[in-house]
Amino acid sequence: MDLSGASQAARQAFAPNWGARLGLLALALYSLYAMAQLDITWDRLLIGFGEAGRFLARMWPPNFERWELLIEGLLESIQIAVLASALGILLSLPLGLMAARNLAPTLLTAPTRAFIALCRSLHYVIVAILFVKAIGFGALAGVAALTIASMGFIAKLFAEAIEEISMKQVEAIRATGAGFGAVLLYGVLPQVASRFTGFCLYQLDSNLRNSTLVGIVGAGGIGGTLFAAFKRFDYDFVAAILLSIIALIFLAEVISARIRAAMQ
Structure with missing residues:
Protein backbone atom coordinates (compact mmCIF):
# COMPACT_ATOMS: atom_id res chain seq x y z
CA MET A 1 0.00 0.00 0.00
CA ASP A 2 1.32 3.43 -0.95
CA LEU A 3 1.40 5.36 2.34
CA SER A 4 2.22 8.64 0.62
CA GLY A 5 -0.80 8.27 -1.66
CA ALA A 6 -3.09 7.48 1.29
CA SER A 7 -1.76 10.47 3.20
CA GLN A 8 -2.33 12.74 0.21
CA ALA A 9 -5.89 11.41 -0.19
CA ALA A 10 -6.57 12.08 3.50
CA ARG A 11 -5.30 15.62 3.18
CA GLN A 12 -7.51 16.21 0.13
CA ALA A 13 -10.56 14.72 1.85
CA PHE A 14 -10.30 17.10 4.78
CA ALA A 15 -8.94 20.10 2.91
CA PRO A 16 -10.43 23.40 4.13
CA ASN A 17 -13.15 24.87 1.93
CA TRP A 18 -11.96 28.46 1.74
CA GLY A 19 -14.81 29.49 -0.52
CA ALA A 20 -17.40 28.40 2.05
CA ARG A 21 -15.44 30.04 4.88
CA LEU A 22 -15.21 33.33 3.01
CA GLY A 23 -18.92 33.13 2.25
CA LEU A 24 -19.78 32.61 5.93
CA LEU A 25 -17.47 35.45 6.92
CA ALA A 26 -19.11 37.75 4.37
CA LEU A 27 -22.54 36.74 5.68
CA ALA A 28 -21.52 37.46 9.28
CA LEU A 29 -20.09 40.87 8.36
CA TYR A 30 -23.18 41.79 6.36
CA SER A 31 -25.41 40.70 9.25
CA LEU A 32 -23.54 43.04 11.58
CA TYR A 33 -23.82 45.84 9.02
CA ALA A 34 -27.55 45.21 8.58
CA MET A 35 -28.11 45.23 12.35
CA ALA A 36 -26.34 48.56 12.59
CA GLN A 37 -28.41 50.02 9.75
CA LEU A 38 -31.67 48.78 11.29
CA ASP A 39 -30.70 50.02 14.76
CA ILE A 40 -30.91 46.54 16.31
CA THR A 41 -29.08 46.80 19.61
CA TRP A 42 -28.96 44.86 22.87
CA ASP A 43 -30.47 47.84 24.72
CA ARG A 44 -33.54 47.81 22.47
CA LEU A 45 -33.86 44.04 22.84
CA LEU A 46 -33.73 44.26 26.64
CA ILE A 47 -36.37 47.01 26.62
CA GLY A 48 -38.48 44.89 24.27
CA PHE A 49 -38.26 41.85 26.54
CA GLY A 50 -39.45 43.94 29.48
CA GLU A 51 -42.39 45.35 27.50
CA ALA A 52 -43.25 41.85 26.26
CA GLY A 53 -43.40 40.58 29.84
CA ARG A 54 -45.79 43.36 30.87
CA PHE A 55 -47.89 42.75 27.74
CA LEU A 56 -48.17 39.02 28.45
CA ALA A 57 -49.12 39.77 32.06
CA ARG A 58 -52.05 41.87 30.81
CA MET A 59 -53.20 38.94 28.62
CA TRP A 60 -53.55 36.56 31.55
CA PRO A 61 -55.97 35.08 32.40
CA PRO A 62 -57.78 34.69 29.06
CA ASN A 63 -61.34 35.95 28.95
CA PHE A 64 -63.80 33.55 27.28
CA GLU A 65 -66.94 35.40 28.40
CA ARG A 66 -67.69 36.54 24.82
CA TRP A 67 -67.53 32.99 23.52
Missing part, protein backbone atom coordinates in the same frame (compact mmCIF):
# COMPACT_ATOMS: atom_id res chain seq x y z
CA GLU A 68 -70.39 33.55 21.07
CA LEU A 69 -68.41 36.24 19.24
CA LEU A 70 -65.36 33.99 19.34
CA ILE A 71 -67.16 31.00 17.84
CA GLU A 72 -68.76 33.16 15.18
CA GLY A 73 -65.36 34.41 14.04
CA LEU A 74 -63.84 30.92 14.08
CA LEU A 75 -66.71 29.46 12.05
CA GLU A 76 -66.34 32.23 9.48
CA SER A 77 -62.61 31.54 9.23
CA ILE A 78 -63.29 27.83 8.72
CA GLN A 79 -65.84 28.61 6.01
CA ILE A 80 -63.40 30.93 4.26
CA ALA A 81 -60.65 28.31 4.39
CA VAL A 82 -62.84 25.47 3.11
CA LEU A 83 -64.35 27.51 0.27
CA ALA A 84 -61.00 28.94 -0.80
CA SER A 85 -59.37 25.50 -0.69
CA ALA A 86 -62.16 23.88 -2.71
CA LEU A 87 -62.14 26.60 -5.37
CA GLY A 88 -58.35 26.75 -5.50
CA ILE A 89 -58.03 22.96 -5.87
CA LEU A 90 -60.75 22.83 -8.52
CA LEU A 91 -59.08 25.55 -10.57
CA SER A 92 -55.61 24.10 -10.02
CA LEU A 93 -56.45 20.80 -11.72
CA PRO A 94 -56.65 22.18 -15.28
CA LEU A 95 -53.84 24.64 -14.59
CA GLY A 96 -51.52 21.86 -13.44
CA LEU A 97 -52.31 19.77 -16.51
CA MET A 98 -51.71 22.71 -18.84
CA ALA A 99 -48.44 23.56 -17.09
CA ALA A 100 -46.97 20.03 -17.29
CA ARG A 101 -44.30 20.02 -19.98
CA ASN A 102 -44.58 16.30 -20.65
CA LEU A 103 -48.28 16.56 -21.51
CA ALA A 104 -48.87 19.99 -23.00
CA PRO A 105 -47.04 21.92 -25.75
CA THR A 106 -44.74 24.83 -24.93
CA LEU A 107 -47.22 27.33 -26.36
CA LEU A 108 -49.60 26.29 -23.59
CA THR A 109 -47.22 25.57 -20.72
CA ALA A 110 -45.34 28.89 -20.93
CA PRO A 111 -48.32 31.24 -20.39
CA THR A 112 -49.86 28.86 -17.85
CA ARG A 113 -46.67 28.78 -15.80
CA ALA A 114 -46.46 32.56 -16.04
CA PHE A 115 -49.99 32.83 -14.65
CA ILE A 116 -49.18 30.42 -11.82
CA ALA A 117 -46.06 32.45 -11.00
CA LEU A 118 -48.22 35.59 -10.97
CA CYS A 119 -50.56 33.96 -8.44
CA ARG A 120 -47.56 33.16 -6.23
CA SER A 121 -45.75 36.47 -6.63
CA LEU A 122 -47.80 38.52 -4.15
CA HIS A 123 -48.38 37.66 -0.51
CA TYR A 124 -51.95 36.65 0.24
CA VAL A 125 -52.39 39.57 2.65
CA ILE A 126 -51.53 42.02 -0.14
CA VAL A 127 -53.97 40.22 -2.42
CA ALA A 128 -56.60 40.41 0.33
CA ILE A 129 -56.06 44.17 0.61
CA LEU A 130 -56.56 44.50 -3.16
CA PHE A 131 -59.79 42.49 -3.04
CA VAL A 132 -61.04 44.47 -0.04
CA LYS A 133 -60.50 47.66 -2.03
CA ALA A 134 -62.14 46.12 -5.11
CA ILE A 135 -65.19 44.31 -3.68
CA GLY A 136 -65.44 45.67 -0.14
CA PHE A 137 -65.03 44.32 3.36
CA GLY A 138 -66.17 40.82 4.22
CA ALA A 139 -65.56 37.14 3.73
CA LEU A 140 -65.79 37.31 -0.08
CA ALA A 141 -62.50 39.20 -0.24
CA GLY A 142 -60.86 36.60 1.99
CA VAL A 143 -62.15 33.70 -0.10
CA ALA A 144 -60.92 35.35 -3.30
CA ALA A 145 -57.48 36.11 -1.89
CA LEU A 146 -56.92 32.61 -0.50
CA THR A 147 -58.24 31.05 -3.72
CA ILE A 148 -55.54 32.88 -5.66
CA ALA A 149 -52.92 31.74 -3.15
CA SER A 150 -54.16 28.13 -3.36
CA MET A 151 -54.00 28.18 -7.15
CA GLY A 152 -50.41 29.37 -7.11
CA PHE A 153 -49.34 26.64 -4.69
CA ILE A 154 -51.38 23.61 -5.78
CA ALA A 155 -51.06 24.16 -9.53
CA LYS A 156 -47.27 24.45 -9.33
CA LEU A 157 -46.86 21.28 -7.25
CA PHE A 158 -49.42 19.41 -9.32
CA ALA A 159 -47.59 20.27 -12.55
CA GLU A 160 -44.25 19.17 -11.07
CA ALA A 161 -45.81 15.89 -9.86
CA ILE A 162 -47.17 15.20 -13.35
CA GLU A 163 -43.76 15.86 -14.90
CA GLU A 164 -42.25 13.18 -12.64
CA ILE A 165 -44.64 10.38 -13.67
CA SER A 166 -43.60 7.39 -15.74
CA MET A 167 -44.58 7.96 -19.36
CA LYS A 168 -44.61 4.22 -20.11
CA GLN A 169 -48.08 3.82 -18.67
CA VAL A 170 -49.27 6.90 -20.55
CA GLU A 171 -47.84 5.66 -23.85
CA ALA A 172 -49.39 2.22 -23.31
CA ILE A 173 -52.83 3.73 -22.91
CA ARG A 174 -52.30 5.99 -25.91
CA ALA A 175 -51.35 2.94 -27.97
CA THR A 176 -54.81 1.50 -27.41
CA GLY A 177 -56.31 4.51 -29.21
CA ALA A 178 -57.70 6.07 -26.04
CA GLY A 179 -58.52 9.76 -26.05
CA PHE A 180 -56.93 12.47 -23.98
CA GLY A 181 -59.52 12.12 -21.20
CA ALA A 182 -58.90 8.41 -20.85
CA VAL A 183 -55.14 8.97 -20.82
CA LEU A 184 -55.55 11.41 -17.94
CA LEU A 185 -57.99 9.20 -16.06
CA TYR A 186 -56.08 5.92 -16.36
CA GLY A 187 -52.50 6.95 -17.10
CA VAL A 188 -51.82 10.21 -15.25
CA LEU A 189 -54.13 10.64 -12.28
CA PRO A 190 -53.47 7.21 -10.67
CA GLN A 191 -49.76 8.06 -10.50
CA VAL A 192 -50.25 11.44 -8.81
CA ALA A 193 -53.45 10.88 -6.80
CA SER A 194 -51.77 10.28 -3.43
CA ARG A 195 -49.40 13.22 -3.78
CA PHE A 196 -52.19 15.48 -4.97
CA THR A 197 -54.28 14.53 -1.93
CA GLY A 198 -51.36 15.42 0.33
CA PHE A 199 -50.99 18.79 -1.41
CA CYS A 200 -54.68 19.49 -0.93
CA LEU A 201 -54.61 18.62 2.77
CA TYR A 202 -51.57 20.79 3.32
CA GLN A 203 -53.23 23.69 1.51
CA LEU A 204 -56.35 23.32 3.64
CA ASP A 205 -54.18 23.49 6.78
CA SER A 206 -52.42 26.52 5.38
CA ASN A 207 -55.68 28.27 4.51
CA LEU A 208 -57.00 27.69 8.04
CA ARG A 209 -54.01 29.60 9.37
CA ASN A 210 -54.15 32.24 6.66
CA SER A 211 -57.89 32.82 7.08
CA THR A 212 -57.20 34.05 10.60
CA LEU A 213 -54.83 36.67 9.22
CA VAL A 214 -56.70 38.10 6.25
CA GLY A 215 -59.41 39.29 8.62
CA ILE A 216 -56.98 41.83 10.02
CA VAL A 217 -57.19 43.73 6.72
CA GLY A 218 -60.99 43.42 6.59
CA ALA A 219 -61.38 40.17 4.67
CA GLY A 220 -63.56 38.38 7.23
CA GLY A 221 -62.86 35.71 9.80
CA ILE A 222 -61.56 35.71 13.34
CA GLY A 223 -58.75 38.08 12.33
CA GLY A 224 -61.18 40.99 12.32
CA THR A 225 -62.28 40.14 15.86
CA LEU A 226 -58.64 39.86 16.93
CA PHE A 227 -57.75 43.23 15.41
CA ALA A 228 -60.74 44.91 17.05
CA ALA A 229 -59.75 43.47 20.43
CA PHE A 230 -56.22 44.81 20.00
CA LYS A 231 -57.55 48.28 19.19
CA ARG A 232 -59.69 48.23 22.34
CA PHE A 233 -56.68 47.11 24.45
CA ASP A 234 -58.82 44.12 25.40
CA TYR A 235 -55.81 41.88 25.88
CA ASP A 236 -57.47 39.14 27.95
CA PHE A 237 -59.90 38.59 25.07
CA VAL A 238 -56.94 38.67 22.68
CA ALA A 239 -55.43 35.78 24.63
CA ALA A 240 -58.69 33.84 24.36
CA ILE A 241 -58.76 34.40 20.58
CA LEU A 242 -55.14 33.31 20.17
CA LEU A 243 -55.65 30.16 22.23
CA SER A 244 -58.74 29.33 20.18
CA ILE A 245 -56.82 29.77 16.93
CA ILE A 246 -54.04 27.50 18.21
CA ALA A 247 -56.60 24.86 19.23
CA LEU A 248 -58.23 25.07 15.79
CA ILE A 249 -54.92 24.58 14.00
CA PHE A 250 -53.97 21.64 16.23
CA LEU A 251 -57.36 20.02 15.59
CA ALA A 252 -56.95 20.48 11.84
CA GLU A 253 -53.47 18.95 12.02
CA VAL A 254 -54.78 15.89 13.87
CA ILE A 255 -57.61 15.38 11.36
CA SER A 256 -55.33 15.76 8.33
CA ALA A 257 -52.83 13.32 9.86
CA ARG A 258 -55.60 10.77 10.35
CA ILE A 259 -56.71 11.22 6.74
CA ARG A 260 -53.16 10.74 5.43
CA ALA A 261 -52.72 7.62 7.56
CA ALA A 262 -56.01 6.18 6.32
CA MET A 263 -54.98 6.71 2.69
CA GLN A 264 -51.62 4.94 3.03
Whole structure:
Protein backbone atom coordinates (compact mmCIF):
# COMPACT_ATOMS: atom_id res chain seq x y z
CA MET A 1 0.00 0.00 0.00
CA ASP A 2 1.32 3.43 -0.95
CA LEU A 3 1.40 5.36 2.34
CA SER A 4 2.22 8.64 0.62
CA GLY A 5 -0.80 8.27 -1.66
CA ALA A 6 -3.09 7.48 1.29
CA SER A 7 -1.76 10.47 3.20
CA GLN A 8 -2.33 12.74 0.21
CA ALA A 9 -5.89 11.41 -0.19
CA ALA A 10 -6.57 12.08 3.50
CA ARG A 11 -5.30 15.62 3.18
CA GLN A 12 -7.51 16.21 0.13
CA ALA A 13 -10.56 14.72 1.85
CA PHE A 14 -10.30 17.10 4.78
CA ALA A 15 -8.94 20.10 2.91
CA PRO A 16 -10.43 23.40 4.13
CA ASN A 17 -13.15 24.87 1.93
CA TRP A 18 -11.96 28.46 1.74
CA GLY A 19 -14.81 29.49 -0.52
CA ALA A 20 -17.40 28.40 2.05
CA ARG A 21 -15.44 30.04 4.88
CA LEU A 22 -15.21 33.33 3.01
CA GLY A 23 -18.92 33.13 2.25
CA LEU A 24 -19.78 32.61 5.93
CA LEU A 25 -17.47 35.45 6.92
CA ALA A 26 -19.11 37.75 4.37
CA LEU A 27 -22.54 36.74 5.68
CA ALA A 28 -21.52 37.46 9.28
CA LEU A 29 -20.09 40.87 8.36
CA TYR A 30 -23.18 41.79 6.36
CA SER A 31 -25.41 40.70 9.25
CA LEU A 32 -23.54 43.04 11.58
CA TYR A 33 -23.82 45.84 9.02
CA ALA A 34 -27.55 45.21 8.58
CA MET A 35 -28.11 45.23 12.35
CA ALA A 36 -26.34 48.56 12.59
CA GLN A 37 -28.41 50.02 9.75
CA LEU A 38 -31.67 48.78 11.29
CA ASP A 39 -30.70 50.02 14.76
CA ILE A 40 -30.91 46.54 16.31
CA THR A 41 -29.08 46.80 19.61
CA TRP A 42 -28.96 44.86 22.87
CA ASP A 43 -30.47 47.84 24.72
CA ARG A 44 -33.54 47.81 22.47
CA LEU A 45 -33.86 44.04 22.84
CA LEU A 46 -33.73 44.26 26.64
CA ILE A 47 -36.37 47.01 26.62
CA GLY A 48 -38.48 44.89 24.27
CA PHE A 49 -38.26 41.85 26.54
CA GLY A 50 -39.45 43.94 29.48
CA GLU A 51 -42.39 45.35 27.50
CA ALA A 52 -43.25 41.85 26.26
CA GLY A 53 -43.40 40.58 29.84
CA ARG A 54 -45.79 43.36 30.87
CA PHE A 55 -47.89 42.75 27.74
CA LEU A 56 -48.17 39.02 28.45
CA ALA A 57 -49.12 39.77 32.06
CA ARG A 58 -52.05 41.87 30.81
CA MET A 59 -53.20 38.94 28.62
CA TRP A 60 -53.55 36.56 31.55
CA PRO A 61 -55.97 35.08 32.40
CA PRO A 62 -57.78 34.69 29.06
CA ASN A 63 -61.34 35.95 28.95
CA PHE A 64 -63.80 33.55 27.28
CA GLU A 65 -66.94 35.40 28.40
CA ARG A 66 -67.69 36.54 24.82
CA TRP A 67 -67.53 32.99 23.52
CA GLU A 68 -70.39 33.55 21.07
CA LEU A 69 -68.41 36.24 19.24
CA LEU A 70 -65.36 33.99 19.34
CA ILE A 71 -67.16 31.00 17.84
CA GLU A 72 -68.76 33.16 15.18
CA GLY A 73 -65.36 34.41 14.04
CA LEU A 74 -63.84 30.92 14.08
CA LEU A 75 -66.71 29.46 12.05
CA GLU A 76 -66.34 32.23 9.48
CA SER A 77 -62.61 31.54 9.23
CA ILE A 78 -63.29 27.83 8.72
CA GLN A 79 -65.84 28.61 6.01
CA ILE A 80 -63.40 30.93 4.26
CA ALA A 81 -60.65 28.31 4.39
CA VAL A 82 -62.84 25.47 3.11
CA LEU A 83 -64.35 27.51 0.27
CA ALA A 84 -61.00 28.94 -0.80
CA SER A 85 -59.37 25.50 -0.69
CA ALA A 86 -62.16 23.88 -2.71
CA LEU A 87 -62.14 26.60 -5.37
CA GLY A 88 -58.35 26.75 -5.50
CA ILE A 89 -58.03 22.96 -5.87
CA LEU A 90 -60.75 22.83 -8.52
CA LEU A 91 -59.08 25.55 -10.57
CA SER A 92 -55.61 24.10 -10.02
CA LEU A 93 -56.45 20.80 -11.72
CA PRO A 94 -56.65 22.18 -15.28
CA LEU A 95 -53.84 24.64 -14.59
CA GLY A 96 -51.52 21.86 -13.44
CA LEU A 97 -52.31 19.77 -16.51
CA MET A 98 -51.71 22.71 -18.84
CA ALA A 99 -48.44 23.56 -17.09
CA ALA A 100 -46.97 20.03 -17.29
CA ARG A 101 -44.30 20.02 -19.98
CA ASN A 102 -44.58 16.30 -20.65
CA LEU A 103 -48.28 16.56 -21.51
CA ALA A 104 -48.87 19.99 -23.00
CA PRO A 105 -47.04 21.92 -25.75
CA THR A 106 -44.74 24.83 -24.93
CA LEU A 107 -47.22 27.33 -26.36
CA LEU A 108 -49.60 26.29 -23.59
CA THR A 109 -47.22 25.57 -20.72
CA ALA A 110 -45.34 28.89 -20.93
CA PRO A 111 -48.32 31.24 -20.39
CA THR A 112 -49.86 28.86 -17.85
CA ARG A 113 -46.67 28.78 -15.80
CA ALA A 114 -46.46 32.56 -16.04
CA PHE A 115 -49.99 32.83 -14.65
CA ILE A 116 -49.18 30.42 -11.82
CA ALA A 117 -46.06 32.45 -11.00
CA LEU A 118 -48.22 35.59 -10.97
CA CYS A 119 -50.56 33.96 -8.44
CA ARG A 120 -47.56 33.16 -6.23
CA SER A 121 -45.75 36.47 -6.63
CA LEU A 122 -47.80 38.52 -4.15
CA HIS A 123 -48.38 37.66 -0.51
CA TYR A 124 -51.95 36.65 0.24
CA VAL A 125 -52.39 39.57 2.65
CA ILE A 126 -51.53 42.02 -0.14
CA VAL A 127 -53.97 40.22 -2.42
CA ALA A 128 -56.60 40.41 0.33
CA ILE A 129 -56.06 44.17 0.61
CA LEU A 130 -56.56 44.50 -3.16
CA PHE A 131 -59.79 42.49 -3.04
CA VAL A 132 -61.04 44.47 -0.04
CA LYS A 133 -60.50 47.66 -2.03
CA ALA A 134 -62.14 46.12 -5.11
CA ILE A 135 -65.19 44.31 -3.68
CA GLY A 136 -65.44 45.67 -0.14
CA PHE A 137 -65.03 44.32 3.36
CA GLY A 138 -66.17 40.82 4.22
CA ALA A 139 -65.56 37.14 3.73
CA LEU A 140 -65.79 37.31 -0.08
CA ALA A 141 -62.50 39.20 -0.24
CA GLY A 142 -60.86 36.60 1.99
CA VAL A 143 -62.15 33.70 -0.10
CA ALA A 144 -60.92 35.35 -3.30
CA ALA A 145 -57.48 36.11 -1.89
CA LEU A 146 -56.92 32.61 -0.50
CA THR A 147 -58.24 31.05 -3.72
CA ILE A 148 -55.54 32.88 -5.66
CA ALA A 149 -52.92 31.74 -3.15
CA SER A 150 -54.16 28.13 -3.36
CA MET A 151 -54.00 28.18 -7.15
CA GLY A 152 -50.41 29.37 -7.11
CA PHE A 153 -49.34 26.64 -4.69
CA ILE A 154 -51.38 23.61 -5.78
CA ALA A 155 -51.06 24.16 -9.53
CA LYS A 156 -47.27 24.45 -9.33
CA LEU A 157 -46.86 21.28 -7.25
CA PHE A 158 -49.42 19.41 -9.32
CA ALA A 159 -47.59 20.27 -12.55
CA GLU A 160 -44.25 19.17 -11.07
CA ALA A 161 -45.81 15.89 -9.86
CA ILE A 162 -47.17 15.20 -13.35
CA GLU A 163 -43.76 15.86 -14.90
CA GLU A 164 -42.25 13.18 -12.64
CA ILE A 165 -44.64 10.38 -13.67
CA SER A 166 -43.60 7.39 -15.74
CA MET A 167 -44.58 7.96 -19.36
CA LYS A 168 -44.61 4.22 -20.11
CA GLN A 169 -48.08 3.82 -18.67
CA VAL A 170 -49.27 6.90 -20.55
CA GLU A 171 -47.84 5.66 -23.85
CA ALA A 172 -49.39 2.22 -23.31
CA ILE A 173 -52.83 3.73 -22.91
CA ARG A 174 -52.30 5.99 -25.91
CA ALA A 175 -51.35 2.94 -27.97
CA THR A 176 -54.81 1.50 -27.41
CA GLY A 177 -56.31 4.51 -29.21
CA ALA A 178 -57.70 6.07 -26.04
CA GLY A 179 -58.52 9.76 -26.05
CA PHE A 180 -56.93 12.47 -23.98
CA GLY A 181 -59.52 12.12 -21.20
CA ALA A 182 -58.90 8.41 -20.85
CA VAL A 183 -55.14 8.97 -20.82
CA LEU A 184 -55.55 11.41 -17.94
CA LEU A 185 -57.99 9.20 -16.06
CA TYR A 186 -56.08 5.92 -16.36
CA GLY A 187 -52.50 6.95 -17.10
CA VAL A 188 -51.82 10.21 -15.25
CA LEU A 189 -54.13 10.64 -12.28
CA PRO A 190 -53.47 7.21 -10.67
CA GLN A 191 -49.76 8.06 -10.50
CA VAL A 192 -50.25 11.44 -8.81
CA ALA A 193 -53.45 10.88 -6.80
CA SER A 194 -51.77 10.28 -3.43
CA ARG A 195 -49.40 13.22 -3.78
CA PHE A 196 -52.19 15.48 -4.97
CA THR A 197 -54.28 14.53 -1.93
CA GLY A 198 -51.36 15.42 0.33
CA PHE A 199 -50.99 18.79 -1.41
CA CYS A 200 -54.68 19.49 -0.93
CA LEU A 201 -54.61 18.62 2.77
CA TYR A 202 -51.57 20.79 3.32
CA GLN A 203 -53.23 23.69 1.51
CA LEU A 204 -56.35 23.32 3.64
CA ASP A 205 -54.18 23.49 6.78
CA SER A 206 -52.42 26.52 5.38
CA ASN A 207 -55.68 28.27 4.51
CA LEU A 208 -57.00 27.69 8.04
CA ARG A 209 -54.01 29.60 9.37
CA ASN A 210 -54.15 32.24 6.66
CA SER A 211 -57.89 32.82 7.08
CA THR A 212 -57.20 34.05 10.60
CA LEU A 213 -54.83 36.67 9.22
CA VAL A 214 -56.70 38.10 6.25
CA GLY A 215 -59.41 39.29 8.62
CA ILE A 216 -56.98 41.83 10.02
CA VAL A 217 -57.19 43.73 6.72
CA GLY A 218 -60.99 43.42 6.59
CA ALA A 219 -61.38 40.17 4.67
CA GLY A 220 -63.56 38.38 7.23
CA GLY A 221 -62.86 35.71 9.80
CA ILE A 222 -61.56 35.71 13.34
CA GLY A 223 -58.75 38.08 12.33
CA GLY A 224 -61.18 40.99 12.32
CA THR A 225 -62.28 40.14 15.86
CA LEU A 226 -58.64 39.86 16.93
CA PHE A 227 -57.75 43.23 15.41
CA ALA A 228 -60.74 44.91 17.05
CA ALA A 229 -59.75 43.47 20.43
CA PHE A 230 -56.22 44.81 20.00
CA LYS A 231 -57.55 48.28 19.19
CA ARG A 232 -59.69 48.23 22.34
CA PHE A 233 -56.68 47.11 24.45
CA ASP A 234 -58.82 44.12 25.40
CA TYR A 235 -55.81 41.88 25.88
CA ASP A 236 -57.47 39.14 27.95
CA PHE A 237 -59.90 38.59 25.07
CA VAL A 238 -56.94 38.67 22.68
CA ALA A 239 -55.43 35.78 24.63
CA ALA A 240 -58.69 33.84 24.36
CA ILE A 241 -58.76 34.40 20.58
CA LEU A 242 -55.14 33.31 20.17
CA LEU A 243 -55.65 30.16 22.23
CA SER A 244 -58.74 29.33 20.18
CA ILE A 245 -56.82 29.77 16.93
CA ILE A 246 -54.04 27.50 18.21
CA ALA A 247 -56.60 24.86 19.23
CA LEU A 248 -58.23 25.07 15.79
CA ILE A 249 -54.92 24.58 14.00
CA PHE A 250 -53.97 21.64 16.23
CA LEU A 251 -57.36 20.02 15.59
CA ALA A 252 -56.95 20.48 11.84
CA GLU A 253 -53.47 18.95 12.02
CA VAL A 254 -54.78 15.89 13.87
CA ILE A 255 -57.61 15.38 11.36
CA SER A 256 -55.33 15.76 8.33
CA ALA A 257 -52.83 13.32 9.86
CA ARG A 258 -55.60 10.77 10.35
CA ILE A 259 -56.71 11.22 6.74
CA ARG A 260 -53.16 10.74 5.43
CA ALA A 261 -52.72 7.62 7.56
CA ALA A 262 -56.01 6.18 6.32
CA MET A 263 -54.98 6.71 2.69
CA GLN A 264 -51.62 4.94 3.03
